[in-house]
Amino acid sequence: MNPILETKNLTIKFGGHMAVNDVNLTIYEKQFKSIIGPNGAGKTTLFNLLSGQLSPTKGQIYLKGEDVTALSPAIRTRRGIGRSFQITNVFPNLTVIENIRIAVQSQMGIRYQMLKHFQKYLGIAEKAEQLLELVMLKNKANSFAKNLAHGEKRKLEIAMLLALETEILLLDEPTAGMSVEEVPAILDVIHTIKKQGKKTIILIEHKMDMILDLSDSVMVLFNGSLLAEGTPQEIMKNETVQSAYLGGLYDGSIA
Numbered sequence: 001m002n003p004i005l006e007t008k009n010l011t012i013k014f015g016g017h018m019a020v021n022d023v024n025l026t027i028y029e030k031q032f033k034s035i036i037g038p039n040g041a042g043k044t045t046l047f048n049l050l051s052g053q054l055s056p057t058k059g060q061i062y063l064k065g066e067d068v069t070a071l072s073p074a075i076r077t078r079r080g081i082g083r084s085f086q087i088t089n090v091f092p093n094l095t096v097i098e099n100i101r102i103a104v105q106s107q108m109g110i111r112y113q114m115l116k117h118f119q120k121y122l123g124i125a126e127k128a129e130q131l132l133e134l135v136m137l138k139n140k141a142n143s144f145a146k147n148l149a150h151g152e153k154r155k156l157e158i159a160m161l162l163a164l165e166t167e168i169l170l171l172d173e174p175t176a177g178m179s180v181e182e183v184p185a186i187l188d189v190i191h192t193i194k195k196q197g198k199k200t201i202i203l204i205e206h207k208m209d210m211i212l213d214l215s216d217s218v219m220v221l222f223n224g225s226l227l228a229e230g231t232p233q234e235i236m237k238n239e240t241v242q243s244a245y246l247g248g249l250y251d252g253s254i255a
Ligand SMILES: Nc1ncnc2c1ncn2[C@@H]1O[C@H](COP(=O)(O)OP(=O)(O)O)[C@@H](O)[C@H]1O
Pocket: 014, 017, 019, 037, 038, 039, 040, 041, 042, 043, 044, 045, 046
């Protein structure tokens, strides 16, 4: 397995607070890596560093061995690091399929500049349909984005993230704020993406059953530092993790 994303001594300080503290991580191609840790542990900040929204106080980020620490978020996306953002990229007054088409179009604009227009548009429509199907929103294709239920919005965001065609997907609590009924659908979507086997996925989640079910490897962040790393089973059994974090969240049984 080849490393796709690595950090060396990655650190960011907010005032006197080390939100991410000397984190060394290696993520391999096609790996499904989960990040767990209590609120305020630095998980989202780590994603902001990986995607380029924040610059580290110290340390480096390598994408396929190349130092990308100084590159902008847009360039990192083009090189393969995809991050979904809530709300910002979704046009509320356009329909679901229109939103997906725009996301596909912006990606294709970069890659297929040389193609003739009619070919370009054909490709866009087909691609958008495929994504619509993948995230199971076909029945909502012509609904305005603003009228979607919370869970459906998250599915649309995932479709728009996939439209970017990045090798790496950063998913920050994709089920947060969802009703119990909405969670299985998002899980299905993530399972389908995983099964297709084309992506490296880094998932931040609190739901332990989801972590156990999906992850090849789990890392635990605690106070900005990497506390432990291993298979989901190893992490659940790890005594340091138990006492620092899992004790109150997980009953100890392995699903
Ligand atoms: N832009 C920022 N400015 C100052 N402090 C921040 C900023 N972003 C996050 N923090 C702080 O960094 C710590 C880690 O936050 P965060 O990465 O959001 O944690 P998590 O996602 O694990 O819940 C928290 O103490 C939070 O208050």
